[in-house]
Amino acid sequence: MRKKASAWLALALGIGMALSGCSSSNSSSDNAKQGSQKAGEKLEIFSWWTGAGEEDGLKALIKLFQEKYPDIEVENAAVAGGAGTNAKAVLASRMQGNDPPSTFQVHGGAELNEGWVAAGKMEPLNDLYEKEGWMDKFPKALIDMVSKDGNIYSVPVNIHRGNVLWYNKKIFADNGLQPPKTFDEFFQVADKLKAKGITPLALGDKEPWVATHLFENVLLGTLGTENYKKLWTGEVSFNDPQVKQAVETFKKMLNYINEDHSSRNWQDAAQLVAEGKAAMYVMGDWVKGYFVNDLKLKVNQDFGYVPVPNTEGKFMVITDTFGLPKGVKNPDDVKKFLAVLGSVEGQDAFNPLKGSIPARIDADPSKYDEYGKQTMQDFKTAELAPSLAHGSAAPEGFVTKVNQAVNIFVTQKDVKTFIDTLASAATELKK
Amino acid sequence: MVETVSITPAEKTAGVPAVRKKRKWTADHWLAAAFLAPSVVLIFLFVYGFIGWTGYVSLSNWNSLVPDWSFAGLKNYLYLFHDFRFQADLRNTLVFTVLFIAAVIVLGQLLAILLDQKLRGESLFRNIFFFPMALSFVVTGVVWQWLFNPSTGVNLFLKPLDLDSKWYTDTTILGGFHWGKIEFGIPVAIIAVVVAAVWQMTGFAVAMYLAGLRAIPDEVREAARMDGATEFQLYWKIILPLLRPITVSVIIIMAHISLKIFDLIYAMTGPGANFVTDVPGVYMFETTFRGNYYANGAAIAIVMLLSVAIFIVPYLISSRKGGS
Numbered sequence A: 001m002r003k004k005a006s007a008w009l010a011l012a013l014g015i016g017m018a019l020s021g022c023s024s025s026n027s028s029s030d031n032a033k034q035g036s037q038k039a040g041e042k043l044e045i046f047s048w049w050t051g052a053g054e055e056d057g058l059k060a061l062i063k064l065f066q067e068k069y070p071d072i073e074v075e076n077a078a079v080a081g082g083a084g085t086n087a088k089a090v091l092a093s094r095m096q097g098n099d100p101p102s103t104f105q106v107h108g109g110a111e112l113n114e115g116w117v118a119a120g121k122m123e124p125l126n127d128l129y130e131k132e133g134w135m136d137k138f139p140k141a142l143i144d145m146v147s148k149d150g151n152i153y154s155v156p157v158n159i160h161r162g163n164v165l166w167y168n169k170k171i172f173a174d175n176g177l178q179p180p181k182t183f184d185e186f187f188q189v190a191d192k193l194k195a196k197g198i199t200p201l202a203l204g205d206k207e208p209w210v211a212t213h214l215f216e217n218v219l220l221g222t223l224g225t226e227n228y229k230k231l232w233t234g235e236v237s238f239n240d241p242q243v244k245q246a247v248e249t250f251k252k253m254l255n256y257i258n259e260d261h262s263s264r265n266w267q268d269a270a271q272l273v274a275e276g277k278a279a280m281y282v283m284g285d286w287v288k289g290y291f292v293n294d295l296k297l298k299v300n301q302d303f304g305y306v307p308v309p310n311t312e313g314k315f316m317v318i319t320d321t322f323g324l325p326k327g328v329k330n331p332d333d334v335k336k337f338l339a340v341l342g343s344v345e346g347q348d349a350f351n352p353l354k355g356s357i358p359a360r361i362d363a364d365p366s367k368y369d370e371y372g373k374q375t376m377q378d379f380k381t382a383e384l385a386p387s388l389a390h391g392s393a394a395p396e397g398f399v400t401k402v403n404q405a406v407n408i409f410v411t412q413k414d415v416k417t418f419i420d421t422l423a424s425a426a427t428e429l430k431k
Numbered sequence B: 001m002v003e004t005v006s007i008t009p010a011e012k013t014a015g016v017p018a019v020r021k022k023r024k025w026t027a028d029h030w031l032a033a034a035f036l037a038p039s040v041v042l043i044f045l046f047v048y049g050f051i052g053w054t055g056y057v058s059l060s061n062w063n064s065l066v067p068d069w070s071f072a073g074l075k076n077y078l079y080l081f082h083d084f085r086f087q088a089d090l091r092n093t094l095v096f097t098v099l100f101i102a103a104v105i106v107l108g109q110l111l112a113i114l115l116d117q118k119l120r121g122e123s124l125f126r127n128i129f130f131f132p133m134a135l136s137f138v139v140t141g142v143v144w145q146w147l148f149n150p151s152t153g154v155n156l157f158l159k160p161l162d163l164d165s166k167w168y169t170d171t172t173i174l175g176g177f178h179w180g181k182i183e184f185g186i187p188v189a190i191i192a193v194v195v196a197a198v199w200q201m202t203g204f205a206v207a208m209y210l211a212g213l214r215a216i217p218d219e220v221r222e223a224a225r226m227d228g229a230t231e232f233q234l235y236w237k238i239i240l241p242l243l244r245p246i247t248v249s250v251i252i253i254m255a256h257i258s259l260k261i262f263d264l265i266y267a268m269t270g271p272g273a274n275f276v277t278d279v280p281g282v283y284m285f286e287t288t289f290r291g292n293y294y295a296n297g298a299a300i301a302i303v304m305l306l307s308v309a310i311f312i313v314p315y316l317i318s319s320r321k322g323g324s
Helices: A002-035 A054-068 A082-096 A110-117 A126-132 A140-145 A169-174 A183-195 A209-231 A241-256 A266-274 A286-294 A331-342 A344-354 A370-381 A396-412 A415-428 B008-014 B017-022 B027-058 B075-081 B084-115 B122-134 B137-147 B155-161 B188-215 B218-226 B231-242 B244-259 B263-268 B280-289 B294-323
Strands: A043-047 A074-078 A103-107 A154-161 A164-168 A199-202 A278-282 A303-307 A314-323 A383-386 B173-179 B182-187
Touching (some): A054 A344, A082 B280, A110 A314, A110 A396, A126 A331, A154 A331, A164 A169, A169 A303, A183 A199, A241 A415, A266 A278, A331 A344, A396 A415, B075 B294, B084 B122, B122 B188, B182 B188, B188 B244, B231 B244, B280 B294
Parallel strands (some): A199 A278, A314 A383
Antiparallel strands (some): A103 A314, A154 A314, A164 A303
């Protein structure tokens, strides 16, 4: 009997502890709620900036913020994974479960507007823009990318350019070649390189968005900015002859890529150009950070850059922005952070380290390298086009389907099936 | 592996069946029930409850960030079975499962029989074969991704011999014929993945077969030898048939691993060019958490559950019958 009694006691204790565990955690969260009136609630900054350069940029930004607001505790909640693929999955679960981070990284454009804003999960930030006098400090086309139905929903911190052709200077010099400006020139250069046994174009589509990135640049170069943008609103159909022409060009390009493309990610493909095994590479300008910081190469000595053929005067925009989700406990703290993020000081702390350019037009060019200065200049004058591969042009669901179609196309090279798949996926796009 | 505990004999000796009917629950029973209750409740909630929930989502229209609970019928399932990627997934899973289980059984039996020859250093070999089991599939995936990388890895040795291969980047389908939207056959790329999985899981089969071999009494072998059986006949006609129950267990365990495989593929190859190494698990993850097609993802999960159930349910039924 004594044994039994002690077993009952153990059970009772166990239940009691479980209950008290619950109640104590309740009371602690109550405390936190009260504390947030002062400065108790942590400011959780959610991003996928964990790589070299970008992590330093984020830390510099947080440091600047903490100098201004030493009372607010900041938590850097970054989730690793290229192009934010893992972070976006984590974010989706948290938003669905009504447990949003204080503020999170989101690409301006459809990813924000058709995703979180359409789902009713974001607070408008018009008052913040008014208060900080930002309406004429960001380009209008950029503010449009983070607005829906007249409300502004996030603050852009940086700009990356997607339509850049990176090339190995030594290979081009040795073979007496000029970087191509049109698709025709591209294929001439590529043929000469191929004849010499050099892989003309590097590709690393282990993650399929890399191939989509190449394809969207061909689309932009073939259709022009106006029609390219109309693809995502349904005003131009994927059955348009120009799209077919772009697909044919894309298909032809695939004859010039490295054979092991599907075993490489974007960094591995960049390495081919760095090591002189491939001559050219189409990738966003985060690859410059990889060349300079990780591979210790020099801009305009080891590698050069030009706009992707046929896209001079056009600018494929990828912009990282931060917004204010509904239901956070400390919206005032979040707005303080966003104010720092959108300030000249904040943008100049972050961008030189990340290797991107500021989203504001009045930032200090002297803080940026040669590439950055020229890109800032281009950004002011070029036509801005939203990137599909990076979620600015169309909702994530559509992008996923395009990635799948591109992944199949790269192997099968079946133009008709590819265009049919794109056209049927496009029926989901809102007009 | 078949363990059904029967309490009938004990009860029979304890007393008359009539007493059992009237029997009141003693404190002991209440205590046992109280201790079991939390785990029963948790399992029903978090396993069966969420299976039901997933099934419900798979029949809804929730294919964006905003939940849409309207009833969609089998729309999501129909979409999947007409989808190139899902058809490729079914092919890959089938090929992977068959090759993987066959290789694990053959290698497992062979190595176990060799180890059973009372050789010196047996425990050393046993450990060597068993250690890969201690790794996670993610580690295995990363290691073999580099070993089978077409531009580095084993190809550096094979290239001078002209034996280099494209391994998991090969998009060839062996014995391909048209089926639905895809080419049905054995994707060459999946063989590289099978090698990695076999490398990891064979040790487990070896351990099981070794235990089975040790359980066969020496008298059986001696009797066979007395009757003039050769060593080959001994193994082929006597030992291997006696190991059949072990083989059933190995098949069940390996099938549920291979039908649900995700981490190995994700770390090693990803979906692969033209989806030659894609599996339903990877597709489910990408379409749900990247594409926000929640209902489609739930439908994939249910298909995976059913495919595992095809193996598990008959096994459970037969083991219940075997026990009584």
